[in-house]
Amino acid sequence: MDSLDTQVLDAARKWAAAGHRFALITVARTWGSAPRPPGAWMILRDDGQVQGSVSGGCIEDDLIRRAAAGEFAGSAPRLLRYGVTADEAHRFGLPCGGTLELVLEPAPDAALLEQLAQRIGTGQLVHSPGSAGERCGQPRRGQRR
Numbered sequence: 001m002d003s004l005d006t007q008v009l010d011a012a013r014k015w016a017a018a019g020h021r022f023a024l025i026t027v028a029r030t031w032g033s034a035p036r037p038p039g040a041w042m043i044l045r046d047d048g049q050v051q052g053s054v055s056g057g058c059i060e061d062d063l064i065r066r067a068a069a070g071e072f073a074g075s076a077p078r079l080l081r082y083g084v085t086a087d088e089a090h091r092f093g094l095p096c097g098g099t100l101e102l103v104l105e106p107a108p109d110a111a112l113l114e115q116l117a118q119r120i121g122t123g124q125l126v127h128s129p130g131s132a133g134e135r136c137g138q139p140r141r142g143q144r145r
Contacts (some may be wrong), residue, residue, distance in 0.1 A: 004040075004041075004052060004053065005039070005040065005041050005052065006120070007051060007052070008041040008042065008043055008051050008052035009041070009113065009116065009117055009120070010117070011043060011051040011052075012024060012043045012051075012108065012113050013110070013113050013114060013117060015043070015045060016108075016110035016113060017110070020045050020046065020047075021045070021046040021107065022043050022044060022045040022046060022108075023043065023044045023067065023072055023104055023105060023106045023107075023108075024041065024042075024043050024104075024105040024108040025041065025042045025043070025044060025054055025063065025080075025102050025103070025104050025105075026039065026040070026041055026054075026102065026103045026105075027039060027040040027041075027054050027100060027101075027102060028079070028101045028102060028103045029100075029101040030098060030099065030100055030101070031098060031099040032083075032098035032099060033098040034055075034098045034099075034100055035053075035055050035056035035098075036053055036054055036055055036056065040052070040053065040054055041054075042054045042060065042063070044063055044064065044067050046067075048064055048067070048068060050064065054100065054102055055082070055100060059082050059100065059102075062082070063080075063104075072104060072106050073106070074106055075106055075107040076106070077103055077104065077105045077106070078103075078104050078106075079101060079102070079103060079104075080101070080102040080103075080104055081099065081100070081101050081102075082099065082100045082102070083098055083099040083100055
């Protein structure tokens with residue numbers, strides 16, 4: 001596990017223990033060139049504090065702005081896409097017209113974060129079943145709702 005991601009997990013556990021509300025944002029998929037690989041994490045606290053990175057800065061600024069505007073209220077995970085069009089890729093500074101698909105979890109379960117940290121600490125392989133889209137309530141490719 002990338003040391004930056006370990007720092008994100010540690011900060012998330014501390015924020016949860018202190019009673020802060022935060023969102024966990026994960027790079028689910030990328031197309032073209034992308035600054036951070038799938039699996040990269042970022043957490044965004046309700047007061048705007050950030051730990052981690054999903055793009056190296058350009059997308060983080062937009063996520064902070066959107067969170068401050070209340071766009072991520074609620075507890076249901078959601079799928080966010082950046083760089084879908086060439087204009088959007090340019091606006092967000094995504095290199096080579098890359099596209100990012102992010103999963104935003106507005107209220108991650110603190111107990112699951114603790115379990116994850118323990119399993120990683122003992123060297124266990126950890127994965128999440130299903131695609132990111134499925135976890136956000138979207139059917140698999142070719143599957144109908």
